[in-house]
Amino acid sequence: MAGLLVLLAGQLLPQVDFAIVNVALADLARSLHATETDLELMVAVYGVAFAVCLAMGGRLGDNFGRRRLFNWGVGLFGIASLLCGVAPSIGFLLAARALQGGAAALLVPQILATIHVCLRGLAHARALGFYGAVGGLAFVVGQVLGGLLVSANIAGLGWRSVFLINLPICLAILLLSGAVLPETRRERPAHIDLSGTLVLTMLILCLLLPLALGPSQHWSWPCLALLAACLPLLLWLGRVELAQERRGFVALMPPSLLRIGSVRFGLLMAVVFYACWSGFMFVMALTLQAGAGLSPLDCGNAFISLGVAYFVSSLYSTRLVARLGRIRTLLLACVVQMSGLVCVVLSLRWVWPHPGALSLTPALVLLGVGQAQIVSCFFRIGLSDVPADHAGAGSAMLSTVQQAAFGLGSAVLGAVFAQTLSTSGDYLAALQAGIGTEFGLMMLLLSSTLVYGQRLRRALAIGCAA
Numbered sequence: 001m002a003g004l005l006v007l008l009a010g011q012l013l014p015q016v017d018f019a020i021v022n023v024a025l026a027d028l029a030r031s032l033h034a035t036e037t038d039l040e041l042m043v044a045v046y047g048v049a050f051a052v053c054l055a056m057g058g059r060l061g062d063n064f065g066r067r068r069l070f071n072w073g074v075g076l077f078g079i080a081s082l083l084c085g086v087a088p089s090i091g092f093l094l095a096a097r098a099l100q101g102g103a104a105a106l107l108v109p110q111i112l113a114t115i116h117v118c119l120r121g122l123a124h125a126r127a128l129g130f131y132g133a134v135g136g137l138a139f140v141v142g143q144v145l146g147g148l149l150v151s152a153n154i155a156g157l158g159w160r161s162v163f164l165i166n167l168p169i170c171l172a173i174l175l176l177s178g179a180v181l182p183e184t185r186r187e188r189p190a191h192i193d194l195s196g197t198l199v200l201t202m203l204i205l206c207l208l209l210p211l212a213l214g215p216s217q218h219w220s221w222p223c224l225a226l227l228a229a230c231l232p233l234l235l236w237l238g239r240v241e242l243a244q245e246r247r248g249f250v251a252l253m254p255p256s257l258l259r260i261g262s263v264r265f266g267l268l269m270a271v272v273f274y275a276c277w278s279g280f281m282f283v284m285a286l287t288l289q290a291g292a293g294l295s296p297l298d299c300g301n302a303f304i305s306l307g308v309a310y311f312v313s314s315l316y317s318t319r320l321v322a323r324l325g326r327i328r329t330l331l332l333a334c335v336v337q338m339s340g341l342v343c344v345v346l347s348l349r350w351v352w353p354h355p356g357a358l359s360l361t362p363a364l365v366l367l368g369v370g371q372a373q374i375v376s377c378f379f380r381i382g383l384s385d386v387p388a389d390h391a392g393a394g395s396a397m398l399s400t401v402q403q404a405a406f407g408l409g410s411a412v413l414g415a416v417f418a419q420t421l422s423t424s425g426d427y428l429a430a431l432q433a434g435i436g437t438e439f440g441l442m443m444l445l446l447s448s449t450l451v452y453g454q455r456l457r458r459a460l461a462i463g464c465a466a
Helices: 002-020 022-032 036-064 066-085 090-118 121-152 158-164 166-180 194-213 221-228 230-246 261-291 296-301 304-315 317-324 326-351 357-382 388-424 427-465
Strands: none
Touching: 002 022, 002 036, 002 066, 002 090, 002 121, 002 166, 022 036, 022 121, 022 158, 022 261, 022 296, 036 066, 036 090, 036 194, 036 261, 036 388, 066 090, 066 158, 066 166, 090 121, 090 388, 121 158, 121 296, 121 304, 121 317, 121 357, 158 166, 194 221, 194 230, 194 388, 221 230, 261 296, 261 326, 261 357, 261 388, 261 427, 304 317, 304 357, 317 326, 317 357, 326 357, 326 427, 357 388, 388 427
């Protein structure tokens, strides 16, 4: 149990950091004279570095020891957090955030892989439940903690404290991990797929950067050219990975795992849901602070009800899945999530321009309940058929797409938000446009779940008949 707590503490670090900056955006922009594009890049560059290095981090852990890579990642994350906290300019901060994302990519794959390898049965199911609970709760903890730290302005640090708070946590994890974490690795070291890593990096950069920069650059031809390059890069990545597998190497994004239906559906879930989640938190924080004039503390407090609902709901995820099954639970969660989005829009229309934590509570409770169950189903479905020997590669693949989706969400919904704001000048209208985009994506996830469930039932029926 102590080992699981240390792993979950490590999980909190990068995921809290993804969210904690949202409520520090206004203070940071004033301090470093950052533009809205700079703020989008600060969120996106962390997600890009996180995503492109994740699969490599999983492979390194498989080969050299998952506890060792976990510790390296935590130590480097602490160093990067210190650099973020002392950043004298927005350019320095962007570079430090990229380093922070790379460090997070070293430690995160080791968490899920260690759980997958070391635990079985009910203990494994409970650990995944805790993993999903902490992962989702981290976003809300980040919002609330960021608001507290910025408002408290400890020692005049302001926004810098949201990064410096990581230092004592990193130190405590490093002191405890050696005593409570087992060392695990593959029996036979796997090939490091450098070519796959390079193509994947190019693909993610060509997707996320133009989406983040597009509105401010008025969708100039370089932005459109980068987006157009995504499809050939995706095809190239497929060819590179197939060639790696034919040569007997373990690919960065193994085609053998992509042939597993549950893995493919898990990746779709990651793209749609986590993009929606991060995008919503980003545009909601901007709207409440810049549009409604809430302080960082009030903005953070507005998300407390979401966090409480998420945490309580996640505690019952194992029982709910056992009773309804993964597909029915996911369908129900999507409906609850979409209902929450509708309630957010209606609540803001009713109280605008003076929203508060109480007026948003019913809508955010619905969002928290739905999010918790979707996250729970994501991990259960995505890893359900992955062989133990590919635990690192499988968890890294899911986490890579998850983190890319985090960056994608802030870029896509941020672009919709910025485009609407530039034409209407109305923050509420801009938020509604972003939420409308999210609602459409959730409809896609709902319909895809129905199709996947039908195929799964047919496969089970054929298997029973045989």
